[in-house]
Every structure is written in structure tokens, then in C-alpha cells.
Amino acid sequence: MRQVPEYKNNDAIACIFRQIARCYRYLGGEGFRVAAYQGAAEMLLNMREDIAVYASDIKRLEALDHIGERMAMKITEYLQTGKIAVFSHLKKQVPYGLLELMDISGFGPATLRILYDRLGIKNEDELVEALNDHRLDGVKGIGKRRVENMKVLLAVTRRGQPVSLTDARRIGTALVGLLTKIPGVQRAELCGSIRRKKPLVGDIDILVLAEPEARRAIVQTFIASRHVLRVLVSGVNKASVLLRCRHIQVDIRLMHSREYGAALLYMTGSRGHTVHLRMIAKEKGYMMNEYGLFERATHRKIAGSTEKEMYRALGLKYIPPELRLNNGEIESAGLSRAMHM
Incomplete structure (x- = not known):
């Protein structure tokens, strides 16, 4: 089975499940499946442990909320192969590059089907080009006002500069x-x-x-x-x-407030800094995530309510946020605390 960092399996499978839900939503007539995959994705993102810990016990996996037998089989398939066959199959049936637009008001499945079936538009860039070339003008089912709304929405939903x-x-x-x-x-x-x-x-x-x-x-x-x-x-x-x-x-x-310090440390970053801290935790026999610092063998919580508590449990002095660059500040904090002791 593939080895990946904690929680990466959850994020990856949830992402695929959401994409599968979008595919079924586009195809239509699959409301139950859309809801099932969306529910499973949400459950995965809210878990406090990696879904891989259930891989050896299919019954425990099936018993999780929003999972069941079929969803459990797909999760196991991903853990063993790194992909889900039904997703690969569905992507061939839809204009996959357009599906994300369904999250924008005004770009429902019916509109996207018109864009794909009548104009062959397969992604957002092709849609922008078609709008600029006025190829949507006069297309049945897409009025003038909707065309103008598309132009406005696509112009403003592209992420801005820093x-x-x-x-x-x-x-x-x-x-x-x-x-x-x-x-x-x-x-x-x-x-x-x-x-x-x-x-x-x-x-x-x-x-x-x-x-x-x-x-x-x-x-x-x-x-x-x-x-x-x-x-x-x-x-x-x-x-x-x-x-x-x-x-x-x-x-x-x-x-939760008892997770405040761990969550604040995780969300502040930088990524390099937090990855380095996780490595130190692992060397000490701990597991570190946004919920706290835990003994790997017993899952007993060591720290998590404050950032200072987290650093102290790792044998480090508190490091101010602006210094968290993974550029020697962790080594200095360890040396400084050792000298102080």
C-alpha cells in the first residue's frame, strides 16, 4: 500500500469524490449519487485520522458515516492503486474542464451541456474565447443577458494578484x-x-x-x-x-479551543517550518497535526492548547510567526532552550 503523509489520503479521495459528484450532476438524473459522493467527501475532510487506518478492516470502513459497501470499495481501490476507475470512466463522458464552473451561480448543468453539445466548448479558456468571438450570440437556450452575465462572472472570478x-x-x-x-x-x-x-x-x-x-x-x-x-x-x-x-x-x-495552539501553528505556517516540526515530532515518537501533538503508540495527547505548549513539548523555545521560514530558526530555538536549561 502507498505510503503518504498523514491526512493526504483523505484530501485526495475527497477531491476525487467531489469531482465524481460534479460529473454525475452534469450528466443529470443522478441526484442520489451526487449527494452520496458529496457526503462521503465531507466526512473524509472532517476526519481526525487518515482513512488508511481503516484499510485492513473493511467492516469498520463501511460503518463510517456516508460510506457503506460501495464507497468503501472505492476508498480501498484508491489506497491500493492511487486511482478510482469510475472517475477515469466518467471524465471521458463529460467536458471535465468546464465542471468547476457549476460552482458559480448561472453556470448550471443545463447551460454547460449547451456549451459542450452545440459549441464543443470543453474548458474555461475555450469559453472565454467563444465569448470574445461572439459565438454564443443567438444560441438557443442562452439569451443575450446570460451571455453578458457570463462575461462579467468569468472576468471577476479569476483569482486576483497578491x-x-x-x-x-x-x-x-x-x-x-x-x-x-x-x-x-x-x-x-x-x-x-x-x-x-x-x-x-x-x-x-x-x-x-x-x-x-x-x-x-x-x-x-x-x-x-x-x-x-x-x-x-x-x-x-x-x-x-x-x-x-x-x-x-x-x-x-x-x-475547538483545546486545539487552538496546534491549529494556529498549522495555519500560520510556513509550510517548510511546520513540515520540519513534524519531522522532529516523528523522531520523538509523536504525531503532530492541526489537532495537537500525540504519542504515536498510545495516541495520548501531549500538547495542543497553545503554540508555546507545542514548541515546548518538542524541546524548542517559542518562535515568533515572522521568523517561521525554515531557515535555521528551529535549530536556533533548540540550541537556545538547551543553553537556558
């Missing part, structure tokens, strides 16, 4: 204010590049603390905001959206 730290912090602070007004939100904090004070920011990451029972309503309220142009991902514990303002991507993650 923004300055000042602008990103201003936008992010406004979003934190919006989130903290939603019932059930205990706290919201900017993470990622903003917290690391990078001069240019590509997207905005926000950590939200909330009890599990309140999270679905929080996510739905957030993605329904007038500031959101396009929903990229929506689950119980996370959401990714594209803003109308500067077309910036915003990622929010909902966690």
Missing part, C-alpha cells in the same frame, strides 16, 4: 469582525501570511473557534455573505471562498 500586507490585514480584520458577530463564534484570528507579516499576501487564512454543533450554521452564514463572490469549498469545519474585493481567496477553519 495584495500588500497592509491591504490584506485591513480586509482580513474586517472579515474577523464579520465572523465574530455570527452566533456560536467564540474567537476568530488571522493566520497564514498575514500573521507571518509577509510583504505580499496571496490569500487570507482565518482560524475560528466554535463548538462542533454550531459550525455548520457558522459556515453557511459566512459563505452567504454579500462579500463572497464564489464558494470554492464548503464543509462542516472549513470553507474557502473568493471575495468580491480584490478577488482574494479566504480560507477559514473551525476548531
Whole structure:
């Protein structure tokens, strides 16, 4: 069986399941299958362990929410081969490059079928070219107003350029204010590049603390905001959206207060820094993720409520966010703590 980092299997399989759901949605008449694959994808993304731990016990796998016998077989197929045959088959039946547009209001399956069946348009770039060449003008089922709406939507949904730290912090602070007004939100904090004070920011990451029972309503309220142009991902514990303002991507993650430090460390990055920390954790017999630091053998939680607790459990001094570059700061923190002791 393929060896991959923790949770990578969950993300990969969830992505495939969502694409399968899109394929069935495009083909039509498969509402049950669409809901089944979307439910399974959401379950995978919200798991606290890699789905591969269930691979040796098919009955336990089938017993998970939204899985069942057929979905379990597809998960096992991916874990053994790295692919799912039904997905490869479905991609040949649809204009795969167009399917992501179904997440945009106004680009439903019926519209995409017209674009593909009548004009042979197979992806977003070909659609933009057809719009610029006026090839959609007069096509039955696509009126003049819809053509103009397509032009506007495609022009603004393409992700914008990185923004300055000042602008990103201003936008992010406004979003934190919006989130903290939603019932059930205990706290919201900017993470990622903003917290690391990078001069240019590509997207905005926000950590939200909330009890599990309140999270679905929080996510739905957030993605329904007038500031959101396009929903990229929506689950119980996370959401990714594209803003109308500067077309910036915003990622929010909902966690429990006891996981705050681990989640803040994970969402702040940099990626190189957190990967290095995970390597140290592994060497010490631990497993580190966004939920905390755990003993690998017993799964007993070692740390997670604060960042300082996480660093201390790894034998390191606390490292400020702006220094987390994986450029020698971890080695210095270990040496400094050893000298202090």
C-alpha cells in the first residue's frame, strides 16, 4: 500500500469524490449519487485520522458515516492503486474542464451541456474565447443577458494578484469582525501570511473557534455573505471562498479551543517550518497535526492548547510567526532552550 503523509489520503479521495459528484450532476438524473459522493467527501475532510487506518478492516470502513459497501470499495481501490476507475470512466463522458464552473451561480448543468453539445466548448479558456468571438450570440437556450452575465462572472472570478500586507490585514480584520458577530463564534484570528507579516499576501487564512454543533450554521452564514463572490469549498469545519474585493481567496477553519495552539501553528505556517516540526515530532515518537501533538503508540495527547505548549513539548523555545521560514530558526530555538536549561 502507498505510503503518504498523514491526512493526504483523505484530501485526495475527497477531491476525487467531489469531482465524481460534479460529473454525475452534469450528466443529470443522478441526484442520489451526487449527494452520496458529496457526503462521503465531507466526512473524509472532517476526519481526525487518515482513512488508511481503516484499510485492513473493511467492516469498520463501511460503518463510517456516508460510506457503506460501495464507497468503501472505492476508498480501498484508491489506497491500493492511487486511482478510482469510475472517475477515469466518467471524465471521458463529460467536458471535465468546464465542471468547476457549476460552482458559480448561472453556470448550471443545463447551460454547460449547451456549451459542450452545440459549441464543443470543453474548458474555461475555450469559453472565454467563444465569448470574445461572439459565438454564443443567438444560441438557443442562452439569451443575450446570460451571455453578458457570463462575461462579467468569468472576468471577476479569476483569482486576483497578491495584495500588500497592509491591504490584506485591513480586509482580513474586517472579515474577523464579520465572523465574530455570527452566533456560536467564540474567537476568530488571522493566520497564514498575514500573521507571518509577509510583504505580499496571496490569500487570507482565518482560524475560528466554535463548538462542533454550531459550525455548520457558522459556515453557511459566512459563505452567504454579500462579500463572497464564489464558494470554492464548503464543509462542516472549513470553507474557502473568493471575495468580491480584490478577488482574494479566504480560507477559514473551525476548531475547538483545546486545539487552538496546534491549529494556529498549522495555519500560520510556513509550510517548510511546520513540515520540519513534524519531522522532529516523528523522531520523538509523536504525531503532530492541526489537532495537537500525540504519542504515536498510545495516541495520548501531549500538547495542543497553545503554540508555546507545542514548541515546548518538542524541546524548542517559542518562535515568533515572522521568523517561521525554515531557515535555521528551529535549530536556533533548540540550541537556545538547551543553553537556558
